[in-house]
Each structure stands twice: as structure tokens, then as C-alpha cells.
Amino acid sequence: MLEPRLIERLSPGEVATIAAIDRAGLDPLTAQRLHELGFDEGVDVELLHRAPFGGDPLAVRVGNMTVALRKSMARLIEIEAPAAPAAIAAE
Amino acid sequence: MNVPLATPVVALVGNPNAGKTSLFNALTGSRQKVGNYPGVTVERKAGRLPLPDGRIAELIDLPGTYSLTPRSPDEAVTRDAVLGLLQGEKRLDAIIAVVDATNLRNHLRFVLELRRLGLPMLVALNMVDLAARDGMTIDVERLSAILGLPVVATVAVRRRGLDDVAAQVAATLRAETPVLAVVADADVRLLQREARVIADTVTLTQGARRRWSQRLDGVALHPVLGPILLAALLFCMFQAVFAWVSAPTDWLAAQVTLAQGALTAGMADGPLRSMLVDGVLGGVGAVVVFLPQILILFFFILCLEQSGYMVRAAFLMDRLMARVGLNGRAFIPLISSFACAVPGIMATRTIDSPRDRLTTILIAPLMTCSARLPVYAVIIGAFIPDRPVLGVLGLQGLVLFVLYIAGVVGALVAAWALRHTVTKGPSPTFLMEMPKYQWPAPRDIGIGMYQRAMAFITRAGGIILVSTIALWALATWPKPPADWNRPALEYSIAGRIGAGLEPIFRPIGFNKEIALALVPGMAAREVAVSALGTVYSLQGTDENHTDGLITKLQAAWSLPTALAFLAWFVFAPQCISTLAVTRRETGGWAWPAFMFAYLFAAAYVAAGITYWTARALF
Numbered sequence: 001m002l003e004p005r006l007i008e009r010l011s012p013g014e015v016a017t018i019a020a021i022d023r024a025g026l027d028p029l030t031a032q033r034l035h036e037l038g039f040d041e042g043v044d045v046e047l048l049h050r051a052p053f054g055g056d057p058l059a060v061r062v063g064n065m066t067v068a069l070r071k072s073m074a075r076l077i078e079i080e081a082p083a084a085p086a087a088i089a090a091e
Numbered sequence: 092m093n094v095p096l097a098t099p100v101v102a103l104v105g106n107p108n109a110g111k112t113s114l115f116n117a118l119t120g121s122r123q124k125v126g127n128y129p130g131v132t133v134e135r136k137a138g139r140l141p142l143p144d145g146r147i148a149e150l151i152d153l154p155g156t157y158s159l160t161p162r163s164p165d166e167a168v169t170r171d172a173v174l175g176l177l178q179g180e181k182r183l184d185a186i187i188a189v190v191d192a193t194n195l196r197n198h199l200r201f202v203l204e205l206r207r208l209g210l211p212m213l214v215a216l217n218m219v220d221l222a223a224r225d226g227m228t229i230d231v232e233r234l235s236a237i238l239g240l241p242v243v244a245t246v247a248v249r250r251r252g253l254d255d256v257a258a259q260v261a262a263t264l265r266a267e268t269p270v271l272a273v274v275a276d277a278d279v280r281l282l283q284r285e286a287r288v289i290a291d292t293v294t295l296t297q298g299a300r301r302r303w304s305q306r307l308d309g310v311a312l313h314p315v316l317g318p319i320l321l322a323a324l325l326f327c328m329f330q331a332v333f334a335w336v337s338a339p340t341d342w343l344a345a346q347v348t349l350a351q352g353a354l355t356a357g358m359a360d361g362p363l364r365s366m367l368v369d370g371v372l373g374g375v376g377a378v379v380v381f382l383p384q385i386l387i388l389f390f391f392i393l394c395l396e397q398s399g400y401m402v403r404a405a406f407l408m409d410r411l412m413a414r415v416g417l418n419g420r421a422f423i424p425l426i427s428s429f430a431c432a433v434p435g436i437m438a439t440r441t442i443d444s445p446r447d448r449l450t451t452i453l454i455a456p457l458m459t460c461s462a463r464l465p466v467y468a469v470i471i472g473a474f475i476p477d478r479p480v481l482g483v484l485g486l487q488g489l490v491l492f493v494l495y496i497a498g499v500v501g502a503l504v505a506a507w508a509l510r511h512t513v514t515k516g517p518s519p520t521f522l523m524e525m526p527k528y529q530w531p532a533p534r535d536i537g538i539g540m541y542q543r544a545m546a547f548i549t550r551a552g553g554i555i556l557v558s559t560i561a562l563w564a565l566a567t568w569p570k571p572p573a574d575w576n577r578p579a580l581e582y583s584i585a586g587r588i589g590a591g592l593e594p595i596f597r598p599i600g601f602n603k604e605i606a607l608a609l610v611p612g613m614a615a616r617e618v619a620v621s622a623l624g625t626v627y628s629l630q631g632t633d634e635n636h637t638d639g640l641i642t643k644l645q646a647a648w649s650l651p652t653a654l655a656f657l658a659w660f661v662f663a664p665q666c667i668s669t670l671a672v673t674r675r676e677t678g679g680w681a682w683p684a685f686m687f688a689y690l691f692a693a694a695y696v697a698a699g700i701t702y703w704t705a706r707a708l709f
Contacts, residue, residue, distance in 0.1 A: 029160070029162050032160055032279050033162060033522060034522070035279045035280055035283055036197075036200070036201075036279060037157070037197070037522070038196065038197045040280060040283055040284070048305060048312075049309075049312040050314070051312070051314075051406055051407060051409060051410055052313075052314040052315070052407060052410070053314075053410045053411070054410055056409075057406060057410075057521055059312060059406060059525060063194075063196050064195075064196060064197070065524060066308075066526075066527075067522070067523070067525065068406045068409070068521065068522070068523045068524075068525055069520070069521065069522045069523075070409070070520055070521050070522075072520065073520055073522060
């Protein structure tokens with residue numbers, strides 16, 4: 001699959017691994033805060049909740065932290081199916 | 092052998108939600124002082140920490156931050172304090188890095204960043220009970236060995252590990268003044284990875300993730316149930332403010348009336364008696380009776396903040412806030428502004444975008460603050476009949492609710508207008524940690540409410556007392572000549588000021604007593620009530636003060652005037668404290684002047700529309 005997978009396409013409770021973060025699309029301070037909140041390549045993310053009225057922002061679990069972020073920022077985070085053997089491919 | 096330092100300064104530093112403030116409260120108890128850092132309105136909390144060797148350290152609770160790279164003004168204070176750059180502050184002698192044991196991977200990154208500075212330092216591994224309950228085991232000794240720092244396991248809310256913290260602080264403080272290592276900015280990703288490795292090494296069993304917190308979120312953030320729950324919580328809050336307080340408020344009001352009666356009976360008639368009865372008791376008394384309501388409001392807000400729900404509310408509101416050009420984060424200071432715009436405006440320091448922050452500051456006074464409650468309560472009590480509507484709701488409560496909604500709608504419209512004009516610019520994003528749910532600790536709520544109560548009483552004893560006495564004096568002198576056959580008040584300086592202002596306010600239905608009350612009401616909104624109390628108390632023929640202010644207003648005002656007065660106070664800019672804090676936050680008089688002008692215009696228009704509509708209808 002060529003199209004990068006996005007957090008917003010996950011179904012609630014589904015876990016994926018962060019493949020890449022598009023830092024060029026962020027100002028440096030926001031990129032840094034993203035890392036301070038635990039986002040990083042190789043870390044697990046799970047979509048927990050979507051906000052009412054249009055599903056934006058999203059609440060995701062990253063590591064042991066729950067973070068709220070808007071879809072526009074979540075789109076800069078590319079994900080892939082987790083490396084864990086227990087994971088079942090969605091498609 | 093260590094030479095004792097004069098008063099060593101020790102700071103609590105850590106991520107937001109690490110339990111820093113609980114640890115601070117537990118370590119210092121009531122021995123704390125709340126003030127401001129010079130030049131910024133970031134709250135400075137300091138307390139005395141007795142050490143086992145007999146010394147006493149000054150413990151400072153620094154604002155929570157994720158790193159030494161600040162994104163908002165409060166985070167900048169923490170960085171400057173840690174680096175010793177803060178004007179007028181002593182350099183730190185030691186740091187207590189507070190870490191949430193259930194979130195080691197993230198919190199250790201900040202510890203690693205702090206460690207590079209070379210200051211004497213210890214780590215408080217907080218909330219170890221929650222980690223244990225999740226089935227997580229942490230090897231404290233190993234963590235200490237890897238970090239090369241003392242690590243103390245604590246449970247701040249249960250007061251566990253406090254003696255160990257004090258003992259380690261004493262052991263960590265060195266005689267010589269510590270020298271900060273000059274270090275290049277840390278690469279966040281390297282520290283992040285190092286922290287993950289350490290966390291995984293010292294975590295012996297991982298345990299289950301906080302499923303219960305997620306289950307609560309399943310309801311709190313549910314697309315349908317979430318907004319309903321938020322609306323219900325806010326409604327309960329305002330209902331409680333009115334329903335729970337009648338007993339303590341009536342009791343306080345009765346005490347004021349008793350004191351007035353006792354003074355009237357026990358003192359000879361004269362200026363002093365008039366000042367005490369009409370000025371002090373009539374004015375300050377009218378405000379002090381609202382202490383219970385203000386405390387209940389703060390109780391709810393503190394509970395919402397400490398339980399972690401406030402961030403969920405921000406999450407739910409983000410979409411709506413985005414429509415008017417703000418983000419969900421701005422919702423939190425706005426909720427605080429329901430208690431008082433001053434802490435609300437101070438809370439905007441957590442907003443990272445300067446334009447967003449300015450917009451939030453400018454609309455914060457539109458949230459109905461507790462100082463407006465006395466005004467609303469008196470007018471609603473006097474003019475709105477206490478009868479049920481739709482079975483369960485009271486008409487008085489409903490009118491109050493409408494006034495709060497009017498403030499919120501006004502704030503949203505103002506935000507939209509401001510973001511399209513004076514604070515135009517790109518919309519900031521919304522990125523926020525959602526802390527785990529926690530039971531609010533009674534000690535922390537208690538300390539928070541105590542500090543709010545003291546602030547209110549100090550205000551009542553200070554600005555409100557001074558302005559009511561000043562108004563009493565202006566309303567008493569000069570004494571009219573013997574052949575003056577109209578109320579004595581009209582002859583006084585205050586009466587003449589009121590008469591002078593009346594033409595400005597006559598078109599919106601205000602009489603000269605209102606115009607007069609608005610002048611001292613500039614000091615603080617609730618003073619308008621005490622001013623009306625003083626004016627009508629002096630004007631009245633009621634020698635024994637048996638009639639309350641409500642009865643006097645019913646006789647003096649028409650219903651359209653009363654409604655216009657309520658509408659005025661939805662927008663009313665009168666509050667010196669709000670303007671002063673805005674000046675400090677925005678660094679000049681331009682924005683407070685703008686705020687005053689736009690709120691005055693809005694209040695004038697709203698009161699005018701209300702007055703003329705009501706005249707046409709009733």
C-alpha cells in the first residue's frame with residue numbers, strides 16, 4: 001500500500017506504530033511539544049475517542065499518555081501496523 | 092561537614108499533572124504564601140519546609156512544564172527560575188523533580204534534561220500507589236543508580252514519603268552555592284529515547300493500562316453523552332450556587348441586620364453612627380453575604396480542575412471554539428472566569444499563541460463572574476417573581492441561567508469579531524495532554540477554597556470598604572440647608588455627580604441613583620450593590636433599617652429599569668482589578684483601554700435594547 005495510513009482512519013481501540021512524523025509541516029516548538037508528549041517513531045498509538053460534532057479533535061493514547069490533538073496535526077503522523085506478532089492485519 | 096545555608100531555596104519542578112501541587116500542599120501544609128512573580132501574573136506559591144536537621148527551606152511550587160523550552164508565559168517562568176534568570180528571585184539551591192510513576196517514559200525525559208544542569212537534585216517518584224494498583228512494579232533503587240540521583244517514592248495525597256523527601260532535601264543541599272552547568276539545548280528525541288530505555292529497565296512489571304480512566308472517557312467524551320454531561324455539570328454548578336446557599340447567606344444577612352440594629356440602638360445619632368451603619372455595614376455587609384456562593388462556585392471549579400475533567404471539557408468544546416477562531420484550551424480560563432476574571436485572565440498564561448491569548452483575555456470579562464452574582468441576586472430577588480416554570484425550574488433560576496448564557500454568547504460573538512479584526516491571524520492548533528482522572532484531594536480543595544475566601548475577604552475589607560466609606564462621605568456632605576425639602580442625598584457631592592451623569596444613562600432607563608452607584612462600582616462590580624445599599628440607606632426614611640435593599644429597590648425602580656440594569660451587568664466593564672491584570676498581562680494600557688471601551692459600548696447598547704423592548708412589552 002502506497003498511501004500512508006492515518007491515525008484518524010483507525011477504529012477506536014486499534015493500535016498502530018508511528019512510522020514517521022512530518023516535522024517539516026510543523027513549527028519547531030510544536031514539533032518539540034509533540035515529542036515531549038511522547039510521540040516518536042516506533043512508539044505505539046491507539047485511537048481512543050473522536051470529539052462530538054464532526055469527530056475533530058481526536059484523543060489518542062501514546063505510550064502511557066492520553067493526548068488530544070486535531071486531525072490536521074494527526075495527519076502529519078504516519079503510522080503502520082504494529083510489529084507485535086499478536087496484531088491482526090485490519091485489511 | 093556542611094555549613095548551614097541562610098534559607099535554602101528548593102523548587103518543585105515537573106510535568107503538568109505529576110502531582111506537584113499536591114506534594115507542595117502536603118509538604119508545606121498551611122505554611123504557604125501565594126503571590127506573583129514580578130512583572131508577570133504567574134502565581135508564585137512558596138511555603139516553609141522544615142528539614143530534619145532543624146533548618147527551614149523555602150519551597151517553591153513552579154508551574155508545570157514539559158521541558159525547559161517554554162511555549163507559554165508560565166512555562167517561561169519555570170525555565171527562568173530553574174536557570175536563575177528570574178528578576179528578584181534567589182537562585183535555586185536544589186530541585187525536587189516530581190515524576191508520575193505511572194508515566195515514567197515521558198516524565199523521566201524532563202528529569203534527564205534537568206539533570207544536565209548540575210544542580211543538587213532529587214526525584215520524587217509520585218503516585219506510586221496508582222502504579223501499584225495498575226500492577227506496575229518499579230525498581231526504585233535501580234532507577235536511583237541509573238540516574239545517579241536520590242529517588243524517593245511518594246504518595247502526596249496520602250502524605251506518604253514526605254519525611255524521606257525532607258531528609259533527602261537536607262542531604263542534597265550543599266554548603267557552597269551550586270553552579271549551573273552551561274549546557275547546549277537538549278535534543279528532545281535523544282532524551283526521549285534514553286528515558287524510554289530507563290523506564291523499561293526499571294519497570295519490572297508493566298501492569299494493565301488505566302482502562303478505568305478510558306472507560307470514564309467513554310462516557311465523558313461520548314459524541315452524545317459527553318456534551319449532555321458537560322451541560323448537566325455546568326447547570327448543576329449554577330443551580331447549586333443558588334440552591335445550597337440560602338441558609339448560610341440568610342444567616343450572614345441576618346447578622347449584618349442585627350449589627351446595624353445594635354449600632355443604631357447603642358450609639359448616639361451622628362456622623363460616626365451613620366458611617367458605620369449606612370457606610371460600612373450597609374455597603375460591605377451587602378457584599379460579604381455572597382461569600383458562600385462564591386465559595387461554592389470555586390469548590391466546583393477546583394473539583395473540575397483537579398479531577399482532570401476540565402481538559403475533557405476543553406476537548407468537547409474545541410470544535411465550537413474553533414468556529415470563533417480559538418481552540419479548546421481557551422475554554423479552561425473562560426470557565427475559571429465564571430468565578431473571577433482575574434484568575435481567569437491569569438490562567439490564559441497557559442495558552443501558547445499570543446493572539447489566542449489576547450482574544451481570550453479580552454472576552455474573559457464577559458463570563459459572568461461571581462462579583463456579578465450579588466448584583467444579579469439582588470435585582471432578580473426584587474423584580475423576578477419566585478414561581479415555578481415548566482414544573483421543576485424556578486423562574487428566578489431560569490433568569491439567572493439566561494444571564495449566564497447571554498454572557499457566553501456575547502463572549503463567543505466578541506471572540507469571532509476580534510479574531511476577524513484586531514487579533515486577526517492564523518488559527519492555532521489544539522494539542523493537550525489529557526491527565527488521568529483523579530479524586531480531588533480534600534486537602535487541596537480545602538487549601539484552594541481557603542485562599543479564595545481570604546482573597547475575597549481581603550477585597551471586602553480593602554477596596555470595597557474604602558470605596559463604600561468614600562461614597563458614604565460623598566453622599567453625606569455637604570449637608571443641605573434647613574429649607575431643603577428634597578432628599579438630602581441630592582444636595583450632596585455624590586447626588587450632584589449622579590445628576591451630572593444621569594443624562595448619559597437616562598436613554599437606557601437608569602435613574603441618577605444607578606448612575607451614582609456605577610461610579611464606585613468601577614472599583615469592583617459587587618460594589619455597585621453596596622453602593623446602592625448605601626445610597627438608598629441614606630436616602631430612606633426607614634430609621635430602623637427594617638427594610639432590606641430589595642424592598643427599597645422595588646419601590647424605586649420600574650421593571651424595564653431593573654432588566655436594563657441586569658443587561659448592563661452582562662457586559663459591564665466595571666472592575667479595576669480586571670483592567671489592572673489586563674494591563675500587566677498585555678504590557679500596556681492600550682488593550683485595557685480597548686477592553687473598557689468595547690465592553691462599555693456593548694453594555695450600553697444591551698441595556699438600551701432591553702429597556703426599550705421591556706417598555707414596549709410590559
